[in-house]
Amino acid sequence: MSFRKRNIGLSSGPPRGIAPNGPASQPPQPPQPPAKPILGLRSSPIDGRQTTSTGTPSLDSLLAGHAGFVLGNSLLIEESGTTDFAGALLRYYAAEGVVQEHQIHVIGVGEQWGRALPGLVGAAEATDDKPSKGKGEKMKIAWRYERLGEFGAGITGSRAPAPTEKTPDSLHSASTPQAFCHTFDLTKRLTHPSLPSINYIPLSAATPSASPYTSILHRLSTAISTSQPNIVHRIVLPSLLSPALYPPHASQPEHLIQFLHSLRAILSTHSNRVTAMITLPLSLYPRASGLARWIELLSDGVIELAPFPHLSDASPSATSGAATAQEEPPQGLLKIHRLPVFHERGGGGDSSLSEDWAFTLSRRKFAIKPFNLPPVEGDNEAQQGNASRETSKEDLEF
Numbered sequence: 001m002s003f004r005k006r007n008i009g010l011s012s013g014p015p016r017g018i019a020p021n022g023p024a025s026q027p028p029q030p031p032q033p034p035a036k037p038i039l040g041l042r043s044s045p046i047d048g049r050q051t052t053s054t055g056t057p058s059l060d061s062l063l064a065g066h067a068g069f070v071l072g073n074s075l076l077i078e079e080s081g082t083t084d085f086a087g088a089l090l091r092y093y094a095a096e097g098v099v100q101e102h103q104i105h106v107i108g109v110g111e112q113w114g115r116a117l118p119g120l121v122g123a124a125e126a127t128d129d130k131p132s133k134g135k136g137e138k139m140k141i142a143w144r145y146e147r148l149g150e151f152g153a154g155i156t157g158s159r160a161p162a163p164t165e166k167t168p169d170s171l172h173s174a175s176t177p178q179a180f181c182h183t184f185d186l187t188k189r190l191t192h193p194s195l196p197s198i199n200y201i202p203l204s205a206a207t208p209s210a211s212p213y214t215s216i217l218h219r220l221s222t223a224i225s226t227s228q229p230n231i232v233h234r235i236v237l238p239s240l241l242s243p244a245l246y247p248p249h250a251s252q253p254e255h256l257i258q259f260l261h262s263l264r265a266i267l268s269t270h271s272n273r274v275t276a277m278i279t280l281p282l283s284l285y286p287r288a289s290g291l292a293r294w295i296e297l298l299s300d301g302v303i304e305l306a307p308f309p310h311l312s313d314a315s316p317s318a319t320s321g322a323a324t325a326q327e328e329p330p331q332g333l334l335k336i337h338r339l340p341v342f343h344e345r346g347g348g349g350d351s352s353l354s355e356d357w358a359f360t361l362s363r364r365k366f367a368i369k370p371f372n373l374p375p376v377e378g379d380n381e382a383q384q385g386n387a388s389r390e391t392s393k394e395d396l397e398f
Contacts, residue, residue, distance in 0.1 A: 040100030055092030072271030119188025330358030
């Protein structure tokens with residue numbers, strides 16, 4: 001027989017012998033304000049890694065489907081010839097970091113390199129740069145898709161999520177959304193309050209027996225470890241091993257390979273807030289050389305820019321690779337040798353490796369598009385088919 005009392009209601013009050021406002025009760029804690037998000041970061045749609053922008057939307061869309069440059073990785077840009085298309089990508093990368101208030105570390109060059117960063121284009125100028133459509137050129141089928149973002153504008157395009165609650169903060173954030181990638185003009189010069197805070201690290205004028213990279217690594221590790229944990233760092237290495245910047249003994253393998261290993265260690269230690277971008281002239285160090293292969297192996301991503309010859313000397317098949325007659329012809333080929341954080345869930349990264357890409361550098365953008373060869377001369381059926389496809393595109397206007 002059980003002597004336990006039944007039908008006793010559960011009480012949510014304090015235990016017996018303790019007053020409601022006694023010493024056992026604690027005052028309610030005030031709600032903590034949410035942490036301020038770091039500018040220029042976005043989660044990857046593949047696996048949620050934090051990514052930042054390279055300053056070039058079409059390059060962000062090629063990086064293994066992450067729609068950005070994954071933190072803790074390095075990207076090597078190789079270029080053959082005497083052009084400086086890789087330098088333009090590097091300046092976009094540094095200018096984007098300045099606008100997003102990231103800490104920029106430029107190695108081997110002086111302040112004159114930072115003064116040549118492209119200027120920021122305002123929202124009104126960016127919209128004016130796009131081709132405007134007249135009343136008769138608007139979409140005829142799906143008018144509600146008229147204002148969607150174009151290809152290469154990122155994973156969200158112009159479709160920003162609407163705020164769920166109309167508060168003053170949400171109204172302010174909706175009126176001034178934070179951009180992940182900005183638009184720059186190469187003919188202008190960047191003026192920003194964070195521009196003087198760029199850290200220029202010179203090469204040490206040491207003896208040939210000593211490594212010229214020792215002071216660079218020390219200053220890099222000190223600046224990153226002593227900074228605030230919410231500061232994102234961008235490491236910029238323009239024209240690696242160029243004789244105009246580096247001493248002759250800087251290309252010795254015992255110095256260079258040790259430096260690249262140490263740089264990878266810095267990226268791995270601070271994998272949540274450091275990225276690096278390097279340019280390498282292939283005219284001085286071809287890909288077939290052992291030193292260039294070591295540089296590629298110690299980089300997380302490797303792309304190559306192969307500019308076409310001058311327009312007057314190039315063949316028609318090389319200079320007329322535009323998809324339509326209205327598009328500007330490409331200025332060279334872009335070859336993807338390896339992508340950072342590429343795995344079996346890499347989204348569109350596997351197709352990017354197998355497809356042929358071309359690039360075009362204009363005043364306000366560095367565009368990367370699929371490379372298409374024009375029809376062969378004399379093939380009337382292919383030329384008529386290409387013309388019919390252009391007219392159908394103009395009629396449908398998708």
